[in-house]
Amino acid sequence: VFDPAIDGGAWPGPLAERRAVAGEEWVGPMGLLGRLETEVGLGGLGASAIERACALAARLRGRDGWWRASFEADEVGTCERLLRDRDVLVMWGWRGEAVSARLAGLWEATAKALPGVADRLRDVSVALAARAVDVESVRVMSPLTGMAPVWREVFARLGARGTRVEEVVPPAGRAPGDLGLAQATLGAKDPRSRRRFEPAGDGRLTLLRANGPMAAANEVAASLAALKGLEGVVVVGGDEVLDAALVRHGLPRVGGEIAAPASVAIVRLVLEAAFTPMDPADLHALLCLDPGPVPRRVGWGLMNALCQFPGRGATGWCEALVAGLDAVDAERREAVAKRLETLLVAVAPRDGVLAVGEIARRLQAVSVWARGRAEREPSLWATAAMADGVRTMIGVLGVAGMTRVELRRLCDDLESGAGAPGEAGLAHVAQPGAVLAPAETIVWWGFTRDRAPRTQRLRLSAAERAALAAAGVAVPDMGAVMEAEAARWRRPLAMAAGTLVLVCPMTDEGGERCFPHPLWDELTAAMLDVRAAALLEVHALDRPAPAARKKARRRHVPSPALTASAGGPVALRELESPSSLEKLLGCSLAYALHYPAKLRAGLSAGPAAPDPLLYGNIAHHLMELVFAGGALTQAEAIARAEALLDSGLEGLSESLTLPRYQVERTALRQAIVRSAGEIGALLTRTGATVRGVEMKAKGTLAGIPVEGTADLVLSDPDVVLDLKWGKSTYRDKLVDGTALQLAVYAELFRKGKRRPEVAYFALRSQDLFGEHGCTLPGATIPGGHRARDIWQGALINLEQRVAELERGELAAPGAEGEDVKVGLAGGQLVIGPGCTYCELGALCGRRRAP
Numbered sequence: 052v053f054d055p056a057i058d059g060g061a062w063p064g065p066l067a068e069r070r071a072v073a074g075e076e077w078v079g080p081m082g083l084l085g086r087l088e089t090e091v092g093l094g095g096l097g098a099s100a101i102e103r104a105c106a107l108a109a110r111l112r113g114r115d116g117w118w119r120a121s122f123e124a125d126e127v128g129t130c131e132r133l134l135r136d137r138d139v140l141v142m143w144g145w146r147g148e149a150v151s152a153r154l155a156g157l158w159e160a161t162a163k164a165l166p167g168v169a170d171r172l173r174d175v176s177v178a179l180a181a182r183a184v185d186v187e188s189v190r191v192m193s194p195l196t197g198m199a200p201v202w203r204e205v206f207a208r209l210g211a212r213g214t215r216v217e218e219v220v221p222p223a224g225r226a227p228g229d230l231g232l233a234q235a236t237l238g239a240k241d242p243r244s245r246r247r248f249e250p251a252g253d254g255r256l257t258l259l260r261a262n263g264p265m266a267a268a269n270e271v272a273a274s275l276a277a278l279k280g281l282e283g284v285v286v287v288g289g290d291e292v293l294d295a296a297l298v299r300h301g302l303p304r305v306g307g308e309i310a311a312p313a314s315v316a317i318v319r320l321v322l323e324a325a326f327t328p329m330d331p332a333d334l335h336a337l338l339c340l341d342p343g344p345v346p347r348r349v350g351w352g353l354m355n356a357l358c359q360f361p362g363r364g365a366t367g368w369c370e371a372l373v374a375g376l377d378a379v380d381a382e383r384r385e386a387v388a389k390r391l392e393t394l395l396v397a398v399a400p401r402d403g404v405l406a407v408g409e410i411a412r413r414l415q416a417v418s419v420w421a422r423g424r425a426e427r428e429p430s431l432w433a434t435a436a437m438a439d440g441v442r443t444m445i446g447v448l449g450v451a452g453m454t455r456v457e458l459r460r461l462c463d464d465l466e467s468g469a470g471a472p473g474e475a476g477l478a479h480v481a482q483p484g485a486v487l488a489p490a491e492t493i494v495w496w497g498f499t500r501d502r503a504p505r506t507q508r509l510r511l512s513a514a515e516r517a518a519l520a521a522a523g524v525a526v527p528d529m530g531a532v533m534e535a536e537a538a539r540w541r542r543p544l545a546m547a548a549g550t551l552v553l554v555c556p557m558t559d560e561g562g563e564r565c566f567p568h569p570l571w572d573e574l575t576a577a578m579l580d581v582r583a584a585a586l587l588e589v590h591a592l593d594r595p596a597p598a599a600r601k602k603a604r605r606r607h608v609p610s611p612a613l614t615a616s617a618g619g620p621v622a623l624r625e626l627e628s629p630s631s632l633e634k635l636l637g638c639s640l641a642y643a644l645h646y647p648a649k650l651r652a653g654l655s656a657g658p659a660a661p662d663p664l665l666y667g668n669i670a671h672h673l674m675e676l677v678f679a680g681g682a683l684t685q686a687e688a689i690a691r692a693e694a695l696l697d698s699g700l701e702g703l704s705e706s707l708t709l710p711r712y713q714v715e716r717t718a719l720r721q722a723i724v725r726s727a728g729e730i731g732a733l734l735t736r737t738g739a740t741v742r743g744v745e746m747k748a749k750g751t752l753a754g755i756p757v758e759g760t761a762d763l764v765l766s767d768p769d770v771v772l773d774l775k776w777g778k779s780t781y782r783d784k785l786v787d788g789t790a791l792q793l794a795v796y797a798e799l800f801r802k803g804k805r806r807p808e809v810a811y812f813a814l815r816s817q818d819l820f821g822e823h824g825c826t827l828p829g830a831t832i833p834g835g836h837r838a839r840d841i842w843q844g845a846l847i848n849l850e851q852r853v854a855e856l857e858r859g860e861l862a863a864p865g866a867e868g869e870d871v872k873v874g875l876a877g878g879q880l881v882i883g884p885g886c887t888y889c890e891l892g893a894l895c896g897r898r899r900a901p
């Protein structure tokens with residue numbers, strides 16, 4: 052039995068009502084071609100489309116033709132297109148007749164290409180002229196007149212050699228209700244005699260418009276699960292989303308199309324990693340892949356480093372790599388280090404060419420790693436096959452090197468989904484046209500416009516068409532091909548004997564709107580009143596059976612909590628810091644969870660797009676390097692900052708080096724250079740020397756051991772500068788007297804009773820903000836509070852907070868979303884909770900689910 056639609060299975064198939072069968076096969080085009088090739092002795096492995104294109108590209112390099120300009124822009128893409136055009140023409144009987152310069156050029160370019168389906172069919176046809184095959188009869192379920200001439204020729208030769216070829220019209224079902232009315236209308240032989248129908252919405256013909264694929268899959272699976280048995284149910288076009296829902300409802304999987312496993316992305320990411328700059332989101336994805344070639348112990352540290360400085364040249368990245376490798380078992384360490392060196396180190400600029408040897412080295416590393424683990428993780432077989440496939444294709448292409456875009460393209464072409472085997476118990480066919488006999492219930496999964504077949508486009512001029520016809524070559528008639536397709540996609544409608552469910556969710560998995568398959572347009576056009584189509588659109592199914600529904604018990608909505616109990620005393624850490632003291636005063640819940648409990652946001656989100664936090668990190672780091680050697684003049688500081696930016700910015704942040712962040716990169720450069728100049732000028736004007744950058748100081752304050760790291764500490768005069776990216780928050784802190792960190796620095800760096808001057812330096816705007824009484828040249832004094840008063844004001848609350856912690860009481864003053872009135876008043880300091888940048892809002896209740 053042959054039909055163009057049944058390469059992915061057919062209903063009812065050879066078994067039908069029987070328990071066993073021999074000597075009967077149901078095949079589609081690829082099945083029949085394979086069978087005939089075997090019969091006539093031409094069997095063998097056929098080349099894939101991408102393999103043919105790569106091989107053709109290697110042949111065409113250096114040759115001339117009308118396709119040359121396209122070839123130079125995209126070798127593989129151009130060859131795919133040339134082969135597609137050639138294949139269509141050959142299917143329609145073209146043998147290279149040079150009816151125009153363009154077609155002559157096409158034949159010349161593709162004459163020695165690896166054979167495609169059209170060439171293989173033609174060879175079979177030629178072989179059939181000389182010998183018969185052991186096939187008694189072929190029942191062809193679609194009209195021969197709708198097929199390409201090469202197929203008609205093959206069947207004619209089969210017939211001539213003694214095989215009985217019969218055209219069969221599949222028997223249609225006749226259903227009651229809406230379904231029967233639609234069948235009668237669309238099935239009428241003469242479209243002019245069609246009588247329009249008026250649906251009543253009886254559930255026999257429905258368009259399921261659930262909110263998305265998962266909701267649709269649940270509804271379908273629940274409806275099928277409510278049936279007494281699955282005999283007579285046929286699913287069309289199932290995929291992994293439907294399969295997952297069927298399994299959840301205790302039903303057999305149908306198999307069908309599945310996307311390539313996620314681990315296949317390793318190949319693409321590893322090739323991306325050879326180029327710099329690499330998008331840190333991709334680098335992060337490579338680090339967190341599970342299974343992935345970067346061991347968890349190493350990956351975790353690298354992800355952390357990436358979140359601070361998203362670049363592979365940053366010290367944090369290198370340190371994390373060394374620390375991660377130290378944590379790997381000694382016997383594996385060397386091999387892991389070698390693999391990571393191969394996979395993670397960039398060797399070519401983003402717009403450069405990667406040598407074939409380097410590509411092969413990386414792919415080999417992936418393949419070896421994947422094969423070594425594939426026993427435990429079967430999805431890695433696909434990864435290894437993909438790595439080997441890319442390597443083979445590059446060999447076939449015969450190039451010396453490839454760009455990043457070319458490699459991506461090759462991966463796209465090779466990364467295809469596969470068909471998964473289904474389980475017994477639920478009939479499934481891939482194509483709607485494969486329903487070749489009546490079935491009680493048909494569920495057409497994926498009844499969407501994007502899954503409807505499209506005609507291949509073949510551009511021929513009117514002159515070429517006329518010349519082909521004059522040369523005796525059939526002109527490809529894509530209209531007729533499409534008409535035959537449309538006749539086949541009506542089969543589920545014609546064959547449903549009881550219920551037809553057409554599944555078109557409102558949106559696809561990406562949230563884009565879904566539109567129904569063109570068959571729906573045919574159905575609505577055949578209605579007396581198009582508005583009646585709304586009667587057929589449903590969100591839940593009554594047929595084939597209503598899903599069994601249970602009411603879920605409502606749960607309490609968690610409410611914000613201003614206080615919480617730790618269940619026991621919470622001890623301060625051995626060494627606190629200025630920022631931990633600020634957190635403790637602002638919100639002791641956040642303090643307890645962040646410091647003693649070490650609770651952190653997960654790293655699954657990866658590094659954010661460049662933002663003020665990143666700018667601040669980079670600016671801080673570079674300022675430290677600029678002044679690490681001591682005081683500089685303005686000009687010297689500017690020159691040093693520029694040199695450091697030139698040599699180190701890409702290593703610190705690959706994201707900022709990407710073309711799309713050009714504006715941000717320029718703004719950051721300017722801010723860093725100007726800031727270095729301003730600080731250099733300040734040093735010259737005050738005559739101060741640099742005592743230290745990122746300088747630590749320890750002390751016991753109010754009985755609490757504290758260690759702080761100041762950004763820039765100057766001597767004579769003694770000054771502590773706290774470098775910040777923005778300015779408004781810190782200016783406000785000086786206005787309302789909540790600049791606690793500055794106050795703690797003043798205490799930690801005091802020499803006897805003499806406290807240093809403390810000030811904020813805003814890197815983005817180069818503003819200097821000092822405490823009340825600040826004598827630094829150019830400083831703005833926004834408030835009337837001195838650092839020592841701020842510290843004195845903090846003491847009372849600090850004592851109170853420590854006592855609360857001892858009782859296990861935690862306060863979250865921002866939990867209800869209200870602003871806390873902050874400031875230094877009456878000698879007492881109230882610090883606000885830092886809710887804006889707090890990651891714990893979901894725990895205290897401030898960030899409620901919408």
Ligand code: SF4
Pocket residue numbers: 638640641863864865866884885886889890891892895896897
């Ligand atoms: S969101 Fe605000 S109140 Fe809640 S834990 Fe964080 S800092 Fe405290």
